[in-house]
Amino acid sequence: MDFIDLRSDTVTKPTPAMREAMARAEVGDDVYGEDPEVKRLEARMAALFGHEAALFCASGTMTNQIAIKVHTRPGDEVICDEGAHIYRYEGGGTMANSGCSVKLIAGDHGRFSAMQVNEALNDPNNPHLPRTRLVSVENTTNRGGGSIWDLGAVAAIRALCTAHGLALHMDGARIFNALAVDGSTPLHWGRLTDSISICLSKGLGAPVGSVLTGSASFIHEARRVRKRMGGGMRQAGILAAAGLHALEHHVARLSEDHARAQRIGAALHRLPFTESVLPVTTNIVIATLGAGLTADGLVAALKQHGILISSIGPQSVRFVTHLDVDDAAIDQVENALRSITA
Ligand SMILES: Cc1ncc(COP(=O)(O)O)c(C=O)c1O
Numbered sequence: 001m002d003f004i005d006l007r008s009d010t011v012t013k014p015t016p017a018m019r020e021a022m023a024r025a026e027v028g029d030d031v032y033g034e035d036p037e038v039k040r041l042e043a044r045m046a047a048l049f050g051h052e053a054a055l056f057c058a059s060g061t062m063t064n065q066i067a068i069k070v071h072t073r074p075g076d077e078v079i080c081d082e083g084a085h086i087y088r089y090e091g092g093g094t095m096a097n098s099g100c101s102v103k104l105i106a107g108d109h110g111r112f113s114a115m116q117v118n119e120a121l122n123d124p125n126n127p128h129l130p131r132t133r134l135v136s137v138e139n140t141t142n143r144g145g146g147s148i149w150d151l152g153a154v155a156a157i158r159a160l161c162t163a164h165g166l167a168l169h170m171d172g173a174r175i176f177n178a179l180a181v182d183g184s185t186p187l188h189w190g191r192l193t194d195s196i197s198i199c200l201s202k203g204l205g206a207p208v209g210s211v212l213t214g215s216a217s218f219i220h221e222a223r224r225v226r227k228r229m230g231g232g233m234r235q236a237g238i239l240a241a242a243g244l245h246a247l248e249h250h251v252a253r254l255s256e257d258h259a260r261a262q263r264i265g266a267a268l269h270r271l272p273f274t275e276s277v278l279p280v281t282t283n284i285v286i287a288t289l290g291a292g293l294t295a296d297g298l299v300a301a302l303k304q305h306g307i308l309i310s311s312i313g314p315q316s317v318r319f320v321t322h323l324d325v326d327d328a329a330i331d332q333v334e335n336a337l338r339s340i341t342a
Contacts, residue, residue, distance in 0.1 A: 037237030074099030110141025
């Protein structure tokens, strides 16, 4: 059976046109700095976001972890939302790779204010406390249900970071989904941040890869950390070509994924077993179920209908739309949901 796979936007398969672009890729040894396709992708991403340089890596976890490592020293502290991917889902990397503690903010669907950051700062003159060194914002927020950050809110955090000598990182795994909603440009976000991690293998539909952008000196150091982590790839142009193809062909269509996510959100709202649905802004739909149906129960029931979703808590489920899900698939999801009784 061909499943309709809504567990994540990471499950997409390269399109025939993307595979052709990959097959045509001009390659060289990227550890020697000789892969033309990788260089093109890095230059393109840096220019798009207005940063001096960029680095192609294997995954969003790797780009985030390298950024944290370069921005901090062991014993420093990182501020982020309590649901942040860098804290929850990167295998304890912030602590293990960089030796940093984390100060968590209880945000609004993954977003927080400059005032909350201000409250989370440690006094640099108090030797008892870890030195606050980095703030990380996630756009769009994964656990926050794909919500997007307001430029003004990040500008206020930027000003605070500058005043206190802190670096500002953006986990932009789904930054292009955010851009599709609010009309902001990559340059707007580049101007406000010291580094951005951008995933090619989520909404953009490439099979592998993320790009880290930042200043030339930051990326110079990031390249060393990537090598140390075993992330130096050789003829990686085959993968970079998929990323370049995605930038060219898969950005404008993201709003289709958002419209389909809206349909799933609306369908869930109408069902008696749904307690609540987080506001749907981009391609992620998170719902909380009432007492009569568990998340695992809904996952199993939808699987019977050929639909895969994720359970993200005892009563919470997540649906993610993407390149490989069309309107007909959403019709099926709506029908299947209607047929389930708690
Ligand atoms: C917000 C966010 N950041 C980072 C990542 C990590 O990406 P990867 O799976 O490529 O390591 C993910 C993965 O889903 C994510 O949702």
